[in-house]
Structure formats: structure tokens, C-alpha cells
Amino acid sequence: MKRFPLNGELRSTEPEHPREECGVFATASVANVSVDIFYALRVLQHRGQESAGIAVYNHEGIKCIKGMGLAHQALKNEDIQSPKGDLGIGHVRYSTVGSSTISNAQPFVVSTNYGDIALAHNGEMVNSDKIMDELKKKGWAFITSSDSEIIVRLLANDISNTGDPVRALKNVMSTIQGAYSLAIMVDNRVFAVRDPFGFRPLCVGRTKTGYAAASESVVFDTLGGEFIRDVEPGEIVELLPGEIRSTKTGLAKGRAHCMFEWVYIARADSVIEQKLVYEVRRRIGERLAKEQPVDADVVVPIPDSGRSHAMGYAEGSGIRYSEGLMKNRYVERTFIMPDQSDRTTGVMLKLNPLKSIIKDKRVVLVDDSIVRGTTMRKIVQLVRNAGAKEVHVRVGSPPIIAPCYFGIDMKTRDQFAATGRTVKEIEKMITADSLGYISIEGLVDAIGLPAGDLCLACLTEEYPVAVPGEKVRFQKKLDSFT
Ligand code: SF4
Structure with missing residues (x-):
């Protein structure tokens, strides 16, 4: 459902993940x-x-x-x-x-x-x-x-x-x-x-x-x-x-099934188009481990959404899986700190690192997606402060570069970490020792449906339906944009 903000309405300025509507x-x-x-x-x-x-x-x-x-x-x-x-x-x-x-x-x-x-x-x-x-x-x-x-x-x-x-x-x-x-x-x-x-x-x-x-x-x-x-x-x-x-x-x-349903939105125990969401996420993690390997000691999920991807990464890489971040399940995901300047405390209210798992370790942090990158940066710092020797970030969706017009709350290009930045630049922005995303091909293979049956528009800028000012799927020529 689309709706325009009412006067004075405050919306979250820092979504951690794309939101279903x-x-x-x-x-x-x-x-x-x-x-x-x-x-x-x-x-x-x-x-x-x-x-x-x-x-x-x-x-x-x-x-x-x-x-x-x-x-x-x-x-x-x-x-x-x-x-x-x-x-x-x-x-x-x-x-x-x-x-x-x-x-x-x-x-x-x-x-x-x-x-x-x-x-x-x-x-x-x-x-x-x-x-x-x-x-x-x-x-x-x-x-x-x-x-x-x-x-x-x-x-x-x-x-x-x-x-x-x-x-x-x-x-x-x-x-x-x-x-x-x-x-x-x-x-x-x-x-x-x-x-x-x-x-x-x-x-x-x-x-x-x-x-x-x-x-x-x-x-x-x-x-x-x-x-x-x-x-x-x-x-x-x-x-x-x-x-x-x-x-x-x-x-x-x-x-044009939305790929984000399998990546993040749907529950892991749902089946969409005959594909169990949990299995898709695990396969994404496995593929990510092959595409973006790293020498490390422990794979840590960002709970809850990165858990299945991280399990797949651990299986694909042979690196031990450990729950190194504990989530406070009573801090709702739209929570905003009374004092917005104290943002690190906000992340710590939601996540607490287990020092015994992280200290002196080379950690692979796995999450499903990066939207703005600001939260990921804080989590990287949290893990570093807990004594990690190295922090490597691996992401279960390719870089998000374009808005969604089909029911997911990602509306403007300037909110995305990947807008106008290379992967190396995002890596620097989030202060990780390395950053790796799954490829579009790897994601499509993990979902197990033909690419032509999926909407990938926020990754490719090619929209299945004509949206004024945006490129239409399979249409490559800039001069024929709608
Ligand atoms: S643009 Fe397509 S793939 Fe991306 S979130 Fe929207 S519907 Fe899903």
C-alpha cells in the first residue's frame, strides 16, 4: 500500500533493512x-x-x-x-x-x-x-x-x-x-x-x-x-x-517475484513458489562463501535476519559458526533513542557482543543486506571494541542501488550505501577489514528460479513494469526510457 506522509509525520531515518509494507x-x-x-x-x-x-x-x-x-x-x-x-x-x-x-x-x-x-x-x-x-x-x-x-x-x-x-x-x-x-x-x-x-x-x-x-x-x-x-x-x-x-x-x-521476499522479508519457514525460504537463505550463504572467501576463525550472524545466511556461509567455508551477538528481543525494530546523538548506545541496546566468542578472533559478520550502511558500521565497531582482531562483512544480497516501487520501503537513491560508491568505498565507510556481496547470478541460482521470473530491479535498475524515469526490464537503451 502506498501512502504519502502526513504533515509532521516522522518516519524512521535509519532503516536497518528494507521493510515490507x-x-x-x-x-x-x-x-x-x-x-x-x-x-x-x-x-x-x-x-x-x-x-x-x-x-x-x-x-x-x-x-x-x-x-x-x-x-x-x-x-x-x-x-x-x-x-x-x-x-x-x-x-x-x-x-x-x-x-x-x-x-x-x-x-x-x-x-x-x-x-x-x-x-x-x-x-x-x-x-x-x-x-x-x-x-x-x-x-x-x-x-x-x-x-x-x-x-x-x-x-x-x-x-x-x-x-x-x-x-x-x-x-x-x-x-x-x-x-x-x-x-x-x-x-x-x-x-x-x-x-x-x-x-x-x-x-x-x-x-x-x-x-x-x-x-x-x-x-x-x-x-x-x-x-x-x-x-x-x-x-x-x-x-x-x-x-x-x-x-x-x-x-x-x-x-516478477520480489527477490527480497527470500532474502529478508518472508519468514524462513514459509514456502514461496515452491522454494522454502530458509533453504534459499542457507544456499545464499553457501554461495557467498564460495564467491567471497576469507581466512577467518568464526562466522557470526547479525541476528535475527542474518542467521540462515551465516549458517550457509559456515557450511560453505568450513569456518565455525557461533552466535557472537545477542539480541535484545524487547527493543522493537523501530526504536529511536530519545537522544539521537547517542546512536552507538542505540545499537548496544539491541545487540550485545559475546567477548568470549569474539576476542582475538578474525570474525566474519554475515547479514542479509545493507541499505544505508550506518547500522552496519556501528556493529563493526561494536565487534571491534569487543576485541575482534579482524572484522570481515559478508552480505546475502548484491548492492542495492535503485528504489523499489512495488511495496518495499526503499524509495530514494540517496539512502543507499551503494549509490555512487564502489564496494571498496563502502568497506571503508563501514570500517570493515573486508566486504563482500553475493553476485546477482549467485543470488538467482540460490533462489532456484529463472532470472526472468524474478524482480531484481533494486539491484539492476531494470523494472518489470514501466515506472516514469526508470529503465524497463530487458531494455538497455537509455534513450528509450519511459
Ligand atoms: S525492486 Fe523488486 S526486487 Fe527490489 S524490493 Fe522491490 S519488488 Fe523486490
């Missing part, structure tokens, strides 16, 4: 679904921590509850029990810092002459500004500036005209461009929709009492259900208590 869930059942939705949102919590919401259908229409914070903070026990119904959707939205508002929390619910519509969106449209301008000129009014509201309003308008939710969904899909995995309720019908490139993950499975769709397969493990398959790019899936019905829109133009 949302997680979605949809279900149809023979029993009340609100508790299942709540559990699903807790499982998808890593995809968004700012707000959570549930919309449930019963004979009175769609009831929606939402709030700010983590799912268990946003949705109180008594609220979760109250909207009873056997169809429903849920949403978690990613975390920002400072004054964010409930108006952007999802699901969005609107009323039409066909019935209520509720929408939960993961992803980001690239033509939302253009569509919103056109609609405003026609007299349409919007409550938020989010692209998700555009989708729900287009859908409401189309259904009011056609009375056919599947046809309306197809029409909306041929208008909007970019990344969207959607959970939608249209009156008493519930759908899961994936954009024609399949940027963000979305899968379907069984629950104990029906069928469901979720951003990640791990939800079905927790609900005691069974993962069935990924939703195909460009597919509309209708969920019923006893079956799933598929409509292929014919809009799919080639795949």
Missing part, C-alpha cells in the same frame, strides 16, 4: 472466522507492525475492527470475539515512527448498492497518481491518499454498474499497474487476487473449517491447516467453505 489474509468457513483471522495476522506480524484490522461478513453486512500497533495491541480480545461471521479478511500494515493514523489502517470498507466491500492490500501501484488525478477531475472524492483506496473505489464503481464481482475485479486489474496481492470481500463472497507479475507472495490452503488465502504459507501451519499452492500471477481465486474457484484473467505478462 503489509500482509493479508482471507478465509471462507463453516464456522466463525474472526479468531482464525487474528491468529493469521499474528503469524504475518513481521510484514507490518503499525496497524491491524479484521473485517467479517454476516447477515447484517460487513463488520470491521482495526487499531494501531501489533495485532494483539490493535485488536482486543473482546473485539475479536464480537464480529461473528463465516467469511472474513485481515490486514497488517507496516511500521512507521511517530504520528501515523487509523485512517490508513485496513481493511477499507465501503458501501455500495450491491452490498458492502472490504479490501486488504499488500503491494504498491505505479499508476495510482495518474488514476487518482483522472478520477478527481471526474468529481470523485477520496478520504485517504492511499492507492488501496483507489482500488476499492474502482471496484465499488464497477460492481455497482455490472453487478458481477469477478468481472469487476478483472476490469480493475486491467486498469491498475504494479504490485498487489489482495484479500477482498464483496458482500457475501470472498476473493484473493494476485497481480499479473506476482510481485508479492499470495497462496491458498485449507483451514480446519474451510479455505483461506494468505501472504505466506506459514499461516496454514499455525492454523492447523494445509498449504495447497501459490495464487498464480493474474489469478482471481474465490474462496468458499468447501472449495476454491479460480479465474485466470489472461493479464499475466511474465513473472
Whole structure:
């Protein structure tokens, strides 16, 4: 979901990692679904921590509850029990810092002459500004500036005209461009929709009492259900208590699954496009060890995200793996020091080095990615202060050089360490004895899908979908930029 910062809103100025923007869930059942939705949102919590919401259908229409914070903070026990119904959707939205508002929390619910519509969106449209301008000129009014509201309003308008939710969904899909995995309720019908490139993950499975769709397969493990398959790019899936019905829109133009889902975003125990995320991360580490070897005594992960990559690096290199940095799991990842000048203390609140593991050792620090490099620099210094003889940094994704327009919060080139810097210059900036990234080819091999089926745009500057001012995938000539 794309949204513009509100006046005075403060966002984190120092993201340690790229951030996912949302997680979605949809279900149809023979029993009340609100508790299942709540559990699903807790499982998808890593995809968004700012707000959570549930919309449930019963004979009175769609009831929606939402709030700010983590799912268990946003949705109180008594609220979760109250909207009873056997169809429903849920949403978690990613975390920002400072004054964010409930108006952007999802699901969005609107009323039409066909019935209520509720929408939960993961992803980001690239033509939302253009569509919103056109609609405003026609007299349409919007409550938020989010692209998700555009989708729900287009859908409401189309259904009011056609009375056919599947046809309306197809029409909306041929208008909007970019990344969207959607959970939608249209009156008493519930759908899961994936954009024609399949940027963000979305899968379907069984629950104990029906069928469901979720951003990640791990939800079905927790609900005691069974993962069935990924939703195909460009597919509309209708969920019923006893079956799933598929409509292929014919809009799919080639795949562009976000490589960052495997590198960092998704949970390690999720399966995306038949690839277990944990295994991909381990293979990345192994490949990294072959591509970027170093003489060292110990491989130390940056917890938690670098752990699987580091295990792979240790296996690939034969160097001992040790947990040399302890993480304080009660300091949330958006934590900002009251005094921003005291940044080293901020890192130490989150990570504490184990001197007995690190002292007098040549340490390989492994993480999944480097965005700005400022946090990595502090961690290198922390490890050095703990007595490391040498600190070598190895990174499980190639240098990030371009913004993401498809649902990951990396928006401007000047925030990236790799913008205008060579690897040697970044090495110097983070004060490491050496720095090595996995190659794009190595990453693609580790994921195990053809490069043409992946979005690699933040690494290559070649975008699967035309973005004004950016190069389109497979298009090399500068003079033909859109
Ligand atoms: S640009 Fe990067 S982060 Fe964004 S969808 Fe593509 S691979 Fe993922």
C-alpha cells in the first residue's frame, strides 16, 4: 500500500533493512472466522507492525475492527470475539515512527448498492497518481491518499454498474499497474487476487473449517491447516467453505517475484513458489562463501535476519559458526533513542557482543543486506571494541542501488550505501577489514528460479513494469526510457 506522509509525520531515518509494507489474509468457513483471522495476522506480524484490522461478513453486512500497533495491541480480545461471521479478511500494515493514523489502517470498507466491500492490500501501484488525478477531475472524492483506496473505489464503481464481482475485479486489474496481492470481500463472497507479475507472495490452503488465502504459507501451519499452492500471477481465486474457484484473467505478462521476499522479508519457514525460504537463505550463504572467501576463525550472524545466511556461509567455508551477538528481543525494530546523538548506545541496546566468542578472533559478520550502511558500521565497531582482531562483512544480497516501487520501503537513491560508491568505498565507510556481496547470478541460482521470473530491479535498475524515469526490464537503451 502506498501512502504519502502526513504533515509532521516522522518516519524512521535509519532503516536497518528494507521493510515490507503489509500482509493479508482471507478465509471462507463453516464456522466463525474472526479468531482464525487474528491468529493469521499474528503469524504475518513481521510484514507490518503499525496497524491491524479484521473485517467479517454476516447477515447484517460487513463488520470491521482495526487499531494501531501489533495485532494483539490493535485488536482486543473482546473485539475479536464480537464480529461473528463465516467469511472474513485481515490486514497488517507496516511500521512507521511517530504520528501515523487509523485512517490508513485496513481493511477499507465501503458501501455500495450491491452490498458492502472490504479490501486488504499488500503491494504498491505505479499508476495510482495518474488514476487518482483522472478520477478527481471526474468529481470523485477520496478520504485517504492511499492507492488501496483507489482500488476499492474502482471496484465499488464497477460492481455497482455490472453487478458481477469477478468481472469487476478483472476490469480493475486491467486498469491498475504494479504490485498487489489482495484479500477482498464483496458482500457475501470472498476473493484473493494476485497481480499479473506476482510481485508479492499470495497462496491458498485449507483451514480446519474451510479455505483461506494468505501472504505466506506459514499461516496454514499455525492454523492447523494445509498449504495447497501459490495464487498464480493474474489469478482471481474465490474462496468458499468447501472449495476454491479460480479465474485466470489472461493479464499475466511474465513473472516478477520480489527477490527480497527470500532474502529478508518472508519468514524462513514459509514456502514461496515452491522454494522454502530458509533453504534459499542457507544456499545464499553457501554461495557467498564460495564467491567471497576469507581466512577467518568464526562466522557470526547479525541476528535475527542474518542467521540462515551465516549458517550457509559456515557450511560453505568450513569456518565455525557461533552466535557472537545477542539480541535484545524487547527493543522493537523501530526504536529511536530519545537522544539521537547517542546512536552507538542505540545499537548496544539491541545487540550485545559475546567477548568470549569474539576476542582475538578474525570474525566474519554475515547479514542479509545493507541499505544505508550506518547500522552496519556501528556493529563493526561494536565487534571491534569487543576485541575482534579482524572484522570481515559478508552480505546475502548484491548492492542495492535503485528504489523499489512495488511495496518495499526503499524509495530514494540517496539512502543507499551503494549509490555512487564502489564496494571498496563502502568497506571503508563501514570500517570493515573486508566486504563482500553475493553476485546477482549467485543470488538467482540460490533462489532456484529463472532470472526472468524474478524482480531484481533494486539491484539492476531494470523494472518489470514501466515506472516514469526508470529503465524497463530487458531494455538497455537509455534513450528509450519511459
Ligand atoms: S525492486 Fe527490489 S524490493 Fe522491490 S519488488 Fe523488486 S526486487 Fe523486490
